[in-house]
Amino acid sequence: MVGFKAGLTAAGIRDALGAAEPDIGVLFADMAHTNGEVIDAAKLFQPRVEVELAFVMGAVPAEPTVAAVLAATSHLVAAIEVVDSRIADWRVDLVDTVADNASSAAFALGADRLPTGRVDTAALTATLVINGHHVASGTSDSVLGDPAAAAAWIAGSVSRLHTPLEPGHVLLTGSFTTPTTIAPGDEVVAHLSGFSPLTIRFG
Numbered sequence: 006m007v008g009f010k011a012g013l014t015a016a017g018i019r020d021a022l023g024a025a026e027p028d029i030g031v032l033f034a035d036m037a038h039t040n041g042e043v044i045d046a047a048k049l050f051q052p053r054v055e056v057e058l059a060f061v062m063g064a065v066p067a068e069p070t071v072a073a074v075l076a077a078t079s080h081l082v083a084a085i086e087v088v089d090s091r092i093a094d095w096r097v098d099l100v101d102t103v104a105d106n107a108s109s110a111a112f113a114l115g116a117d118r119l120p121t122g123r124v125d126t127a128a129l130t131a132t133l134v135i136n137g138h139h140v141a142s143g144t145s146d147s148v149l150g151d152p153a154a155a156a157a158w159i160a161g162s163v164s165r166l167h168t169p170l171e172p173g174h175v176l177l178t179g180s181f182t183t184p185t186t187i188a189p190g191d192e193v194v195a196h197l198s199g200f201s202p203l204t205i206r207f208g
Contacts (some may be wrong), residue, residue: 057177
């Protein structure tokens with residue numbers, strides 16, 4: 006286990022599924038990728054990609070608040086999450102996505118590691134480019150108003166589950182962009198303001 010993700014961080018998706026709060030998934034080492042890597046699409050079912058902001062913990066937060074989580078964060082990283090579903094045509098309900106690890110399949114982290122003091126987490130913009138075509142864009146305030154709030158929500162949730170955060174844990178805080186379907190051979194580039202582009206390919 007290398008971290009956690011928050012899902013359903015957009016109000017519209019929570020409303021559609023009847024969820025009162027986000028859901029949480031676990032990140033494992035074999036899900037982790039870096040800038041420029043090729044991900045094997047044959048291991049996936051119906052993959053979609055999202056642009057996110059990742060928090061990498063440098064310490065255990067003293068409490069599950071935005072201030073405490075920011076103080077405990079080692080650095081921020083641009084991220085692509087690959088979400089997936091075993092349910093045909095993504096006809097999922099709330100129980101399905103919770104049971105399926107919050108629909109999480111893989112993730113990639115960018116090369117830039119920025120301290121929290123250099124990033125206004127509530128005012129970021131993102132663009133998703135696939136095979137050279139702009140396919141989606143969004144802003145960080147769609148993630149519970151601020152991805153830092155989502156990181157604090159994760160901290161509180163794992164504390165209630167008696168699985169506390171640890172130094173080095175990655176927190177994926179939720180998508181800025183609409184989940185976009187990919188296929189083998191696709192090149193995906195995430196542009197997140199203030200960070201260098203993050204590229205992954207699907208083999």
